[in-house]
Amino acid sequence: MNGQRVLTLxxxxxxxxxxxxxxxxxxxxxxxxxxxxxxxxxxxxxxxxVLGIHDASQTxxxxxxxxxxxxxxQFKPRRFADRSAIERALVGGQISAAVIIPPSFDRALRDAPxxxxxxxxxxxxxxxxxxxxxxxxFLRGMIGASIASLTARGGAPQPGAAPPRGVAVxxxxxxxxxxxxxxxxxxxxxxxxLTFLTTLITAVSIVNERLQGTFEQLQVTPxxxxxxxxxxxxxxxxxxxxxxxxxxxxxxxIMGAWPNGSIPFFxxxxxxxxxxxxxxxxxxxxxxxxxxxxxxxxxxxSIPLVQLSGFAFPIRNMPLPVQWVAEIFPATxxxxxxxxxxxRGEGPLELLPELAMLLVFxxxxxxxxxxxxxxxx
Amino acid sequence: MIISARGLTKRFGDFVAVDDLTLGIEPGTIFxxxxxxxxxxxxTIRMLIGLLKPTAGQIELDGVDVIRHPRAVRDRIxxxxxxxxxxxxxxxxxxxxxxAGLVSLSGAALEQRWGALRERFELGDAEAERPxxxxxxxxxxxxxxxxxxxxxxxxxxxxxTAGVDVHNRAVFWDLIQEEAGTGVTVFVTTHFLExxxxxxxxxxxxxxxxxxxxxxxxxxxxxxxxxxxxxxxxPGALEPAASALRAAGYTWCAEADGSELTIEALHPAxxxxxxxxxxxAPVSIDQPAMADVFRRLVSAGAPP
Numbered sequence: 001m002n003g004q005r006v007l008t009l010x011x012x013x014x015x016x017x018x019x020x021x022x023x024x025x026x027x028x029x030x031x032x033x034x035x036x037x038x039x040x041x042x043x044x045x046x047x048x049x050v051l052g053i054h055d056a057s058q059t060x061x062x063x064x065x066x067x068x069x070x071x072x073x074q075f076k077p078r079r080f081a082d083r084s085a086i087e088r089a090l091v092g093g094q095i096s097a098a099v100i101i102p103p104s105f106d107r108a109l110r111d112a113p114x115x116x117x118x119x120x121x122x123x124x125x126x127x128x129x130x131x132x133x134x135x136x137x138f139l140r141g142m143i144g145a146s147i148a149s150l151t152a153r154g155g156a157p158q159p160g161a162a163p164p165r166g167v168a169v170x171x172x173x174x175x176x177x178x179x180x181x182x183x184x185x186x187x188x189x190x191x192x193x194l195t196f197l198t199t200l201i202t203a204v205s206i207v208n209e210r211l212q213g214t215f216e217q218l219q220v221t222p223x224x225x226x227x228x229x230x231x232x233x234x235x236x237x238x239x240x241x242x243x244x245x246x247x248x249x250x251x252x253x254i255m256g257a258w259p260n261g262s263i264p265f266f267x268x269x270x271x272x273x274x275x276x277x278x279x280x281x282x283x284x285x286x287x288x289x290x291x292x293x294x295x296x297x298x299x300x301x302s303i304p305l306v307q308l309s310g311f312a313f314p315i316r317n318m319p320l321p322v323q324w325v326a327e328i329f330p331a332t333x334x335x336x337x338x339x340x341x342x343x344r345g346e347g348p349l350e351l352l353p354e355l356a357m358l359l360v361f362x363x364x365x366x367x368x369x370x371x372x373x374x375x376x377x
Numbered sequence: 378m379i380i381s382a383r384g385l386t387k388r389f390g391d392f393v394a395v396d397d398l399t400l401g402i403e404p405g406t407i408f409x410x411x412x413x414x415x416x417x418x419x420x421t422i423r424m425l426i427g428l429l430k431p432t433a434g435q436i437e438l439d440g441v442d443v444i445r446h447p448r449a450v451r452d453r454i455x456x457x458x459x460x461x462x463x464x465x466x467x468x469x470x471x472x473x474x475x476x477a478g479l480v481s482l483s484g485a486a487l488e489q490r491w492g493a494l495r496e497r498f499e500l501g502d503a504e505a506e507r508p509x510x511x512x513x514x515x516x517x518x519x520x521x522x523x524x525x526x527x528x529x530x531x532x533x534x535x536x537x538t539a540g541v542d543v544h545n546r547a548v549f550w551d552l553i554q555e556e557a558g559t560g561v562t563v564f565v566t567t568h569f570l571e572x573x574x575x576x577x578x579x580x581x582x583x584x585x586x587x588x589x590x591x592x593x594x595x596x597x598x599x600x601x602x603x604x605x606x607x608x609x610x611x612p613g614a615l616e617p618a619a620s621a622l623r624a625a626g627y628t629w630c631a632e633a634d635g636s637e638l639t640i641e642a643l644h645p646a647x648x649x650x651x652x653x654x655x656x657x658a659p660v661s662i663d664q665p666a667m668a669d670v671f672r673r674l675v676s677a678g679a680p681p
Contacts (some may be wrong), residue, residue: 213460220426221455221479222448 052098201282260345286372385434414603461520514545601665625650
């Protein structure tokens with residue numbers, strides 16, 4: 001081996017790498033972004049979860065229990081006036097879990113053990129299995145300890161009464177009561193696949209055609225940009241719609257994970273989302289000068305799209321600014337819709353806001369894709 | 378004029394790619410547009426065919442305002458870029474059907490048109506082949522055939538003979554001249570300067586500015602040392618021939634092995650004077666190379 005030659009080769013490689021601003025940016029930004037995203041933003045623990053609270057007892061004992069929960073600092077408590085408001089907030093995703101203290105809480109603290117005169121209910125959305133499991137275990141432990149402490153401190157208002165042990169902590173899961181993680185992951189996987197694969201496939205299409213000269217040729221024919229756009233996305237959209245059908249079938253037959261909602265509705269929404277992702281791919285392609293650049297851009301775009309869209313980690317656990325960013329990803333809304341159909345069996349009416357967001361993003365991206373094909377700078 | 382551009386300018390930031398270019402081309406003309414790499418040739422073509430919006434200026438093609446209605450000219454033009462724009466993975470026949478579909482040509486009309494082109498461009502054997510498997514010369518011919526499928530009024534050819542061997546280039550130019558013979562206007566860029574002689578007119582562009590726009594003969598007259606004519610005259614006939622030519626206004630230089638005459642252009646009068654003065658003597662004429670013309674032109678920075 002000739003050391004001089006190796007040095008010469010290394011020098012050339014370093015120069016080539018450092019002179020490409022895109023590569024340098026990627027080499028610096030990707031590790032930092034990954035570190036921040038994975039280490040700081042993404043978390044499946046319960047810290048910072050918004051916890052709904054309804055205190056139907058309104059006694060010093062119940063207030064002490066709630067004070068213990070608040071003092072723990074793990075949750076962000078939010079008070080609700082009644083139980084139905086709490087359930088609505090859980091369904092709407094404003095809170096991740098909830099604690100309901102019954103009216104008889106104070107009296108039950110003095111009841112004999114095992115009589116279970118009052119139940120402190122812990123409610124959570126079982127659709128998010130990991131977080132739900134963690135939150136439930138954490139809350140049960142914390143509430144149990146707090147009640148024990150109340151008992152030990154004589155938290156009951158009447159001294160000399162019988163030891164209060166008539167309070168039980170029970171959990172109730174909204175949706176996915178068996179806490180089966182498969183439907184949750186299956187519904188999310190649609191988002192991952194339809195975001196990454198579709199974007200990647202179209203990302204190289206225009207840039208390849210441009211290199212071969214066929215795109216320029218296409219642009220001087222009477223075909224309009226809209227016709228070219230539709231000619232590109234509709235066949236791929238059709239293929240991916242079939243893909244979605246196959247995935248639904250495979251998940252149902254092999255894993256037993258069928259959508260609780262309407263399958264045709266799910267395929268229709270997914271097909272529209274495919275068109276949105278294909279449009280994003282076309283934008284990437286039209287703004288890239290080589291297939292390699294298009295692939296790099298796709299990977300760079302898809303990583304945050306997938307990681308921050310709630311596919312693997314709950315968005316509500318992320319810092320607030322990141323949650324705002326997540327809202328501008330079409331994947332976030334699609335994954336919500338997908339899980340709502342799979343796990344909660346929701347239909348178009350319940351999902352109207354998310355569907356509207358998908359529609360807005362879809363039309364926006366298709367518009368940008370069309371503009372990027374005009375090429376009349 | 379079938380193509381008319383006035384004050385055409387294109388800026389990319391501070392860089393002026395095309396600077397106040399004015400052109401007028403008559404129908405049926407083969408117009409060569411020449412210049413070094415980066416001189417503004419492709420930018421000009423892209424503006425003329427409506428792919429790029431000029432920063433300033435006006436373009437009219439076959440009576441259509443290209444800047445205002447870029448799409449309206451597209452069924453009147455045929456275009457063939459530097460890379461022959463046939464889809465790989467599709468056979469030539471499938472490519473033809475694809476492009477024909479975009480210009481609403483199908484059924485019997487397509488068969489009739491393609492049948493004629495296939496025969497004229499000698500593409501029968503290539504029809505089932507994929508473009509990537511065809512030799513460059515045949516691929517270029519196929520590209521030209523596809524570009525003329527819809528019988529455009531103007532053909533834009535951007536370096537159509539790049540990478541093609543000498544024989545196939547000649548065949549290709551024969552086809553271009555045939556097209557022009559049917560009234561099609563051909564706007565062509567090329568790096569092969571000798572190909573200018575296939576053209577009716579040639580324009581040179583340098584750093585975005587038009588240097589000259591003239592016929593090949595006029596370019597030679599203005600930007601070369603002129604035609605060099607060598608005449609093998611018998612010693613006794615030298616002086617009478619020289620006198621006859623001097624009388625006709627031409628310079629005669631006696632050489633050791635004969636005589637040499639230099640004239641700016643091959644005018645019929647010069648040829649007649651030469652013929653009468655050197656009757657029976659062997660004559661060889663050196664045409665000034667277009668590369669020399671181009672070199673002199675660029676170094677002179679000639680105005681149009």
